Amino acid sequence: xxxxxxxxxxxxxxxxxxxxxxxxxxxxxxxxxxxxxxxxxxxxxxxxxxxxxxxxxxxxxxxxxxxxxxxxxxxxxxxxxxxxxxxxxxxxxxxxxxxxxxxxxxxxxxxxxxx
Amino acid sequence: xxxxxxxxxxxxxxxxxxxxxxxxxxxxxxxxxxxxxxxxxxxxxxxxxxxxxxxxxxxxxxxxxxxxxxxxxxxxxxxxxxxxxxxxxxxxxxxxxxxxxxxxxxxxxxxxxxxx
Numbered sequence: 001x002x003x004x005x006x007x008x009x010x011x012x013x014x015x016x017x018x019x020x021x022x023x024x025x026x027x028x029x030x031x032x033x034x035x036x037x038x039x040x041x042x043x044x045x046x047x048x049x050x051x052x053x054x055x056x057x058x059x060x061x062x063x064x065x066x067x068x069x070x071x072x073x074x075x076x077x078x079x080x081x082x083x084x085x086x087x088x089x090x091x092x093x094x095x096x097x098x099x100x101x102x103x104x105x106x107x108x109x110x111x112x113x114x115x
Numbered sequence: 116x117x118x119x120x121x122x123x124x125x126x127x128x129x130x131x132x133x134x135x136x137x138x139x140x141x142x143x144x145x146x147x148x149x150x151x152x153x154x155x156x157x158x159x160x161x162x163x164x165x166x167x168x169x170x171x172x173x174x175x176x177x178x179x180x181x182x183x184x185x186x187x188x189x190x191x192x193x194x195x196x197x198x199x200x201x202x203x204x205x206x207x208x209x210x211x212x213x214x215x216x217x218x219x220x221x222x223x224x225x226x227x228x229x230x231x
Binding site: 033035037040041042043044045048058088090092103104106108109 | 157159162208218219220222223224
């Protein structure tokens, strides 16, 4: 029962470097999304996708890029890392609410530090 | 845009006692979903309970229940017979029922401490 898998779990980057956080789900979910969690805050939506080839911006999209070439994968790219992007990142997925009962599944989080 | 407010940054409860966590939200929509998520120190997001806005009956899951007041836009979580394992951050979240809207709006969270 893999569910939603995020890699890496921990990463330290230097300012200006780029990297990709990987997210994969094995539940054939249409919907996938990326959130970030900062101290004293709840999760905030970065980008989301309602299906392969379709993505859209969330609340805090600047500095991040996404694509969805397959149903299973939804990578998050940091184009030029900044200290303000130090955060915990969560990937989530869900199916059509008519069949899923509205359950949204979260990955275990990726801790990113930008120095 | 929808907002979710949790007015209690921290709460504490004695083991075996009952505690209520508050949540209010703002929306102009009539159909939506509300959730409580638990986040232990491991940072895993665990769904505790959910409520569909069109349902008048309050949701319950074992020791967890909600008091959903749609007119007041209030969605509190009651934890009965608190256990040490209930200690965690608790987040209230809102989700629109509009088609294609799968995003969650979160409150800032309430840190719950359970004292033995």
